[in-house]
Amino acid sequence: MIQKTFGKFTKWGVLKNLIVREIDDLIIGSLGIVAFISFFVGGVVAIQTAINTDNPLLPGYLVGFATRQSIILEFAPTFISIIMAGKVGSFITSSLGTMRVTEQIDALEVMGINTYNYLIFPKIIALTLYPFLISFSMALGILGGYLACVSGGFSSHADFVDGLQLDFRSFHIVYAFIKTFLFAMLLATIPSYHGYFMKGGALDVGKASTTSFVWTSVAIIITNSIVTNLLLT
Amino acid sequence: MIEIKNLVKSFDETQVLKGISTTFEKGKTNLIIGQSGSGKTVFLKSILGLFEADSGEIIFGNTSLKSMDLKERALLRQEIGMVFQGSALFDSMNVEENIMFPMRMFTTASEEEIRERANTVINRVNLVNANLKLPSEISGGMKKRVAIARAIIMNPKYLFCDEPNSGLDPRTAILIDNLIQEITREYEITTVINTHDMNSVMEIGEKIVFLENGFKEWEGTNQEIFKTDNESVTKFVYSSEMFKKIRKIYIDESI
Structure with missing residues (x-):
């Protein structure tokens, strides 16, 4: 599938419109849900950390530090990706599956179009912008944590900012984006495979979307484990 | 052929x-x-x-x-032009875009030329006031007409x-x-x-x-299907009483 996706390219004039449409559907269309989840989960992470480390022996900056580490290293790249496996992945599988069921893919093939390139390549290109979505999630998660902590009286502005700056390793950002990019490729390819090769009718589109979500999530978790072992240990 | x-x-x-x-x-x-x-x-x-x-x-x-x-x-x-059973129109495109799609994909014709050719085939299949409608907004018969127009736009x-x-x-x-x-x-x-x-x-x-x-x-x-005595064909084609009567009338008239 991957080999055919990068073979016999669709006319550029058509392809660029497809890429723009996929960016709109997959990236821009996900900004709202990512912002909402990141902001509030960031807040909850900070509050939970503050409550569980409420001890005079522990430094005040710990809340900011823990919030930053958990959001940058795990929450934004991994858990947002699992949520995206549900949103973006299901969208990809169901749209390709519906095209398969309604013979739209056959219609493209009869015209002599490389359907892999026409349908899947724009999704892969659109999802190369996925790291921007995750950086947006990181920023909003930390902002949510800061506002929840400071406005709720769990931590002072100075302590939280100290914690954010403490022992900052730029490699953690590199690590987060390396795995984000790998997750993006999984988000583009696994749901595409399940949608493109779907067989059956309307009910099977739903089944394919569920299967695609499960396998994308499993692949993300396994990749996360492998990348973490390779890069952080 | x-x-x-x-x-x-x-x-x-x-x-x-x-x-x-x-x-x-x-x-x-x-x-x-x-x-x-x-x-x-x-x-x-x-x-x-x-x-x-x-x-x-x-x-x-x-x-x-x-x-x-x-x-x-x-x-x-x-x-080759193809009309599928369910029409197979592209959901994300309106009627006009569906019809123009093969020309946009395979020709170097200008947008004006493509639109002109599309209007010719739209008129040929008698599609009225549907150019900007989405496939979900038109009837089954109109969908077939759009599918036929899309199939013939490249002069197959x-x-x-x-x-x-x-x-x-x-x-x-x-x-x-x-x-x-x-x-x-x-x-x-x-x-x-x-x-x-x-x-x-x-x-x-x-x-x-x-x-x-x-x-x-x-x-x-x-014409020949009325006269055939192939058992499988007659069983299939003349399975309804109406077609049996039509066949009888045709044979009687021929005699």
């Missing part, structure tokens, strides 16, 4: 097409008929190259599909239709049948229609191929 020689196609252990040979003539509406499961759709999709045949030959014009390289096959596909040499009037009311079905026949004659296209609609058989069956259990059981014209 399309010539089929001894076409065989299997899925796993099941042989669906068991050596079919026939010829589809230019400028005529060629019909493939047969019961559900007789291999009609597999036959049509094998000719189109959507299924790779196990053996046999498919000859478009004078060139065998087997001897064509990928580039030649791609060019051949641009000479070959037109394939998979059950073009399924799901349509009898009046619209006849209009679609007549439209396909007119277009076939007007543009000198080799049209192959997969159907089990007996009205289509009687109305536009200039050449009929009857399939049964993966074999070609019978072939002839819509």
Whole structure:
């Protein structure tokens, strides 16, 4: 599938419109849900950390530090990706599956179009912008944590900012984006495979979307484990 | 003209097409008929190259599909128009964009030229005030017209239709049948229609191929089908009382 996706390219004039449409559907269309989840989960992470480390022996900056580490290293790249496996992945599988069921893919093939390139390549290109979505999630998660902590009286502005700056390793950002990019490729390819090769009718589109979500999530978790072992240990 | 020689196609252990040979003539509406499961759709999709045949030959014009390289096959596909059973219109495009799609993909024509050609075929299939509507906003009959317009916008040499009037009311079905026949004659296209609609058989069956259990059981014209004593054909075509009466009237009048 991957080999055919990068073979016999669709006319550029058509392809660029497809890429723009996929960016709109997959990236821009996900900004709202990512912002909402990141902001509030960031807040909850900070509050939970503050409550569980409420001890005079522990430094005040710990809340900011823990919030930053958990959001940058795990929450934004991994858990947002699992949520995206549900949103973006299901969208990809169901749209390709519906095209398969309604013979739209056959219609493209009869015209002599490389359907892999026409349908899947724009999704892969659109999802190369996925790291921007995750950086947006990181920023909003930390902002949510800061506002929840400071406005709720769990931590002072100075302590939280100290914690954010403490022992900052730029490699953690590199690590987060390396795995984000790998997750993006999984988000583009696994749901595409399940949608493109779907067989059956309307009910099977739903089944394919569920299967695609499960396998994308499993692949993300396994990749996360492998990348973490390779890069952080 | 399309010539089929001894076409065989299997899925796993099941042989669906068991050596079919026939010829589809230019400028005529060629019909493939047969019961559900007789291999009609597999036959049509094998000719189109959507299924790779196990053996046999498919000859478009004078060139065998087997001897064509990928580039030649791609060019051949641009000479083929296809009307799918469910119309297969692209959901994300409006009627006009659906029709213009093949030209946008395969020609270097300007947007103005493409639009002009689209308007010609839109008028030809009698589509009125539907250009900017989405496929979900138009009726089944209009969808078929859009599918036909999209299939003929590139001036194809070959037109394939998979059950073009399924799901349509009898009046619209006849209009679609007549439209396909007119277009076939007007543009000198080799049209192959997969159907089990007996009205289509009687109305536009200039050449009929009857399939049964993966074999070609019978072939002839819509005049000959009245006279045939092939048991399988008569069982299938004259299964309803109405068609039995029509046949009787036809035979009585002939005598």
